Amino acid sequence: MPKSPLSFLIAARQCEIGELEQLALTSELVNAIGRLIHALQKERGICNVFLGSQGTRFAEQRLQQVAECERVQQFVRDHFDALDTAPSRVRNGARLFSRIAFVLHALDALPALRRRVAAQAITPDESTTAFIRLIAGLLVVVFEAADSATDPEISRALVAMFNFMQGKEFAGQERACGAATFASGHTDAARQQQWLHLIESQERCFEVFTDFADPAVLNAWNVAQLAESMAELERLRRTGCAPNAGGRLDANLSQTWFDCCTQRIDAMKTVEDLLAANLRGLCERKIAQAHAELRDQKAILDELSRQADAGPHAPAHYGPQLERSILGLVQEQAHRLQVMSDELETVRAALNERKVVERAKGLLMATRKLSEDDAYKMLRQTAMSQNRRLLDVAESVLAMADYL
Amino acid sequence: MPKSPLSFLIAARQCEIGELEQLALTSELVNAIGRLIHALQKERGICNVFLGSQGTRFAEQRLQQVAECERVQQFVRDHFDALDTAPSRVRNGARLFSRIAFVLHALDALPALRRRVAAQAITPDESTTAFIRLIAGLLVVVFEAADSATDPEISRALVAMFNFMQGKEFAGQERACGAATFASGHTDAARQQQWLHLIESQERCFEVFTDFADPAVLNAWNVAQLAESMAELERLRRTGCAPNAGGRLDANLSQTWFDCCTQRIDAMKTVEDLLAANLRGLCERKIAQAHAELRDQKAILDELSRQADAGPHAPAHYGPQLERSILGLVQEQAHRLQVMSDELETVRAALNERKVVERAKGLLMATRKLSEDDAYKMLRQTAMSQNRRLLDVAESVLAMADYL
Numbered sequence: 001m002p003k004s005p006l007s008f009l010i011a012a013r014q015c016e017i018g019e020l021e022q023l024a025l026t027s028e029l030v031n032a033i034g035r036l037i038h039a040l041q042k043e044r045g046i047c048n049v050f051l052g053s054q055g056t057r058f059a060e061q062r063l064q065q066v067a068e069c070e071r072v073q074q075f076v077r078d079h080f081d082a083l084d085t086a087p088s089r090v091r092n093g094a095r096l097f098s099r100i101a102f103v104l105h106a107l108d109a110l111p112a113l114r115r116r117v118a119a120q121a122i123t124p125d126e127s128t129t130a131f132i133r134l135i136a137g138l139l140v141v142v143f144e145a146a147d148s149a150t151d152p153e154i155s156r157a158l159v160a161m162f163n164f165m166q167g168k169e170f171a172g173q174e175r176a177c178g179a180a181t182f183a184s185g186h187t188d189a190a191r192q193q194q195w196l197h198l199i200e201s202q203e204r205c206f207e208v209f210t211d212f213a214d215p216a217v218l219n220a221w222n223v224a225q226l227a228e229s230m231a232e233l234e235r236l237r238r239t240g241c242a243p244n245a246g247g248r249l250d251a252n253l254s255q256t257w258f259d260c261c262t263q264r265i266d267a268m269k270t271v272e273d274l275l276a277a278n279l280r281g282l283c284e285r286k287i288a289q290a291h292a293e294l295r296d297q298k299a300i301l302d303e304l305s306r307q308a309d310a311g312p313h314a315p316a317h318y319g320p321q322l323e324r325s326i327l328g329l330v331q332e333q334a335h336r337l338q339v340m341s342d343e344l345e346t347v348r349a350a351l352n353e354r355k356v357v358e359r360a361k362g363l364l365m366a367t368r369k370l371s372e373d374d375a376y377k378m379l380r381q382t383a384m385s386q387n388r389r390l391l392d393v394a395e396s397v398l399a400m401a402d403y404l
Numbered sequence: 405m406p407k408s409p410l411s412f413l414i415a416a417r418q419c420e421i422g423e424l425e426q427l428a429l430t431s432e433l434v435n436a437i438g439r440l441i442h443a444l445q446k447e448r449g450i451c452n453v454f455l456g457s458q459g460t461r462f463a464e465q466r467l468q469q470v471a472e473c474e475r476v477q478q479f480v481r482d483h484f485d486a487l488d489t490a491p492s493r494v495r496n497g498a499r500l501f502s503r504i505a506f507v508l509h510a511l512d513a514l515p516a517l518r519r520r521v522a523a524q525a526i527t528p529d530e531s532t533t534a535f536i537r538l539i540a541g542l543l544v545v546v547f548e549a550a551d552s553a554t555d556p557e558i559s560r561a562l563v564a565m566f567n568f569m570q571g572k573e574f575a576g577q578e579r580a581c582g583a584a585t586f587a588s589g590h591t592d593a594a595r596q597q598q599w600l601h602l603i604e605s606q607e608r609c610f611e612v613f614t615d616f617a618d619p620a621v622l623n624a625w626n627v628a629q630l631a632e633s634m635a636e637l638e639r640l641r642r643t644g645c646a647p648n649a650g651g652r653l654d655a656n657l658s659q660t661w662f663d664c665c666t667q668r669i670d671a672m673k674t675v676e677d678l679l680a681a682n683l684r685g686l687c688e689r690k691i692a693q694a695h696a697e698l699r700d701q702k703a704i705l706d707e708l709s710r711q712a713d714a715g716p717h718a719p720a721h722y723g724p725q726l727e728r729s730i731l732g733l734v735q736e737q738a739h740r741l742q743v744m745s746d747e748l749e750t751v752r753a754a755l756n757e758r759k760v761v762e763r764a765k766g767l768l769m770a771t772r773k774l775s776e777d778d779a780y781k782m783l784r785q786t787a788m789s790q791n792r793r794l795l796d797v798a799e800s801v802l803a804m805a806d807y808l
Binding site for chain 2: 002003004005006007008009011012013014015016017018019077080081085086087090091093094095096097098099100101102103104105108150326327330331333334335337338339341342345355358359362
């Protein structure tokens with residue numbers, strides 16, 4: 001049977017609903033990944049202390065945390081297994097699945113890493129690097145999820161979520177960097193620069209998060225920022241990484257620093273849980289609303305068809321007034337989708353920063369025959385030494401592409 | 405059964421193939437739409453002459469062309485009917501289907517329009533406006549198709565195609581504008597401005613087309629540009645719309661102008677057919693290549709699994725060397741997808757111009773309570789009177805959003 005304009009109107013709306021339902025599933029996956037990242041961050045910190053103390057500290061905590069991680073890992077794997085991997089079911093499927101393949105591969109390598117940690121056959125730095133890479137892989141999955149959202153409001157929530165998770169990860173790396181610096185009893189310019197860079201990267205992420213998060217979440221975040229531990233944290237940052245701090249540090253501050261950071265990161269997890277709950281609620285509301293609108297639209301179209309059938313024309317020919325009603329519906333829908341798509345583009349611009357950095361990295365890898373890690377280090381090094389933002393350096397690199 | 409990293413690698417590749425197959429179908433739809441636009445452009449021109457001559461000229465040609473149009477219309481409708489409108493099957497489904505709903509509605513209104521033309525119950529301008537709106541609706545479907553492409557090479561071809569079709573449509577409008585101007589025997593500043601604007605809009609489209617078309621198509625285009633009729637066309641343009649042409653025109657030039665433009669537009673159709681054939685070939689090659697790569701990848705993965713099974717570890721645990729091979733595959737795929745996505749973004753930037761204009765139009769509609777047509781006229785009027793590009797005016801409008 002030939003399809004009418006009305007059937008395409010309905011099909012367009014059903015596509016929207018399908019995309020929203022897909023987004024709700026992806027959002028659940030993002031929440032699960034957030035839990036795993038949090039557990040891995042904790043394990044990373046514990047391993048660091050365990051290895052740094054030649055196994056004398058945190059041995060018991062480490063085993064407990066490994067058990068916790070394995071539980072959450074299984075939870076994430078269940079989500080991966082539940083994904084419909086048939087072609088065309090998931091928007092952006094090729095990229096999302098390829099990122100998940102990386103994560104699964106890294107998760108498969110975890111037991112071996114843990115055996116080496118248990119046997120103290122690995123340095124704290126090597127262990128930290130392995131965890132950082134796995135967490136980065138998980139964050140890329142979240143990024144792809146945010147990048148594939150087709151609804152501007154959900155996209156906003158996912159952009160806020162991704163930036164918050166990325167900021168929290170920089171905070172975790174700062175915890176490790178600071179703990180190691182204090183524990184070593186001294187610091188130098190390179191350590192200080194690395195530390196300052198982690199603070200700046202965090203702040204950049206939280207700025208974007210602040211721009212995109214909804215008021216309830218922002219409020220929770222602002223409360224967390226006022227906590228006493230934040231003042232303590234800033235004092236320790238000043239001691240540890242201010243350029244005039246001199247070389248020597250009190251090694252006993254390492255534990256104070258670690259506890260203070262942990263308190264902050266745990267508070268972040270509370271905010272992240274709120275973000276996740278809001279995202280879930282948003283998806284549910286949007287799906288319910290789209291279903292209601294579809295019902296309304298169907299009712300109007302049924303009424304139009306009934307009037308048309310009752311009229312003097314064949315069913316395919318509506319009177320001029322009905323024609324105008326249908327045209328109104330068609331134009332309204334096209335206009336609404338256009339507005340949504342414009343909003344979406346504005347929101348997605350916030351994801352642009354990471355893309356520009358990725359592109360600059362790719363350019364350096366290709367032209368300088370660098371590994372991915374080395375290309376990133378080169379960008380970061382330039383940013384630190386020129387005291388510029390990573391984004392600005394990446395843009396300069398791309399602008400100079402012809403010269404490279 | 406839990407999914408392995410390898411199964412996600414395969415799933416990612418299968419998603420790519422699914423997207424390519426979808427693009428091949430969309431490309432066929434674009435070709436069909438191109439044929440319909442060409443037929444409608446011809447009918448529009450014939451109706452213009454028929455109505456302008458009080459039905460004394462082109463009466464027979466009109467009936468023939470209506471029959472031709474109805475044949476091609478059915479062909480396009482068949483393509484619409486063949487589309488899988490189930491949710492999540494077509495990328496960008498919501499927007500594409502909503503645009504198709506508009507087109508189908510406009511096609512349903514064609515018989516009534518044709519009755520009014522036959523009865524000479526409509527002015528040439530009204531008839532032209534109705535055809536322009538329908539063709540614009542068809543071009544928006546092509547635009548959405550180009551905007552939804554996920555493969556950078558196919559996206560390039562679709563961007564070239566869309567701009568060529570849009571340029572050809574401006575050429576068709578120029579034919580009508582010039583024919584009416586010559587036929588009226590005189591011209592004025594407003595006519596001249598409108599005419600010059602149509603020339604400029606065409607040239608802008610063909611510039612983008614030239615940037616994105618492949619060498620074989622470009623060559624055909626350059627040959628067409630050298631045709632004798634082009635010199636004739638330029639001479640007539642100078643006579644008809646140069647500011648110093650004065651008020652009076654030779655009405656007999658109307659037919660010469662019409663024939664000259666028709667020759668040019670028919671030559672454009674040949675270039676468009678070449679574009680379409682190339683696009684079809686490109687899709688077929690890409691799909692074949694992706695299938696071959698999937699087969700290769702499956703063979704490697706089977707080999708890896710076989711080695712793993714034969715080894716001392718449980719199937720889920722590969723040796724360190726196999727681990728590295730798998731990691732290599734995973735990273736290679738992620739890198740390839742990243743590069744593709746970067747290229748895609750560059751290509752899609754060319755579609756940005758239309759989006760900026762649409763957004764500025766939407767802003768004017770909302771803030772000035774204008775209809776879509778009036779908003780566009782306002783932008784075009786400003787561009788003409790300030791002698792600036794439409795894109796620049798649209799960007800200024802958006803930049804001044806807070807003041808509107």
